[in-house]
Amino acid sequence: MQVSNLLETPSSRRKIITLKDPSGVVEMKAWGDMATNLQIEAEQMVKISCVTIDQYLNRCSLNTNPSTTVEVLNEEEEIEGIIDAACLDQDMMSVLIEEQLYKVDIEVMTRLYPSGEFTPGVEIHATVKGRSIVEVFNIRRPDEENH
Missing domain, CATH: 2.40.50.140 (Nucleic acid-binding proteins)
Known part of the structure; x- marks a missing residue:
């Protein structure tokens, strides 16, 4: 807007x-x-x-x-889901979760993708306010699956 x-x-x-x-x-x-x-x-x-x-x-x-x-x-709400896509450009950092696009800051993006590259299957549990992720509770990567 x-x-x-x-x-x-x-x-x-x-x-x-x-x-x-x-x-x-x-x-x-x-x-x-x-x-x-x-x-x-x-x-x-x-x-x-x-x-x-x-x-x-x-x-x-x-x-x-x-x-x-x-x-x-301005209400905060919790979301959970798999990140379907991510934009890692510094001026447009965002993630797509269940067809909703959320803005993220560089600290959150670094926690999600430490290598700086998108990896499919990352699951997130976070708090959003509007269309921005404001707090991350848990991140689960595909290579961390329970066996």
Whole structure:
């Protein structure tokens, strides 16, 4: 998610929020008081209700209205699963677990893949907040199977 600065004209105030999820990208314009008071950051997960859908030149976008609500979802939850893929590029470190993409920092990635190379079958038990892994409880590698 990307959030623009407040854009003001003599007759309006708005922010443009670029929302992303696995299905794609859509822009939402927050207007008036919603634009002024909206306090969301790029890494947060949000639940947005009651928006107006606009379509112009075959392109959809969203607009807030007086009924729009924005809820920041900051709850932590535990996940367990096998890492299906990993991006080890320093500026885009992430892992794919059960079709969900999670960002990880360099310390977590180093714990997962000490050699710096992806190894299939690594199982992880961790805490996530939004779409970021914030704590790792257990890592099990395929070569550590119980016999």
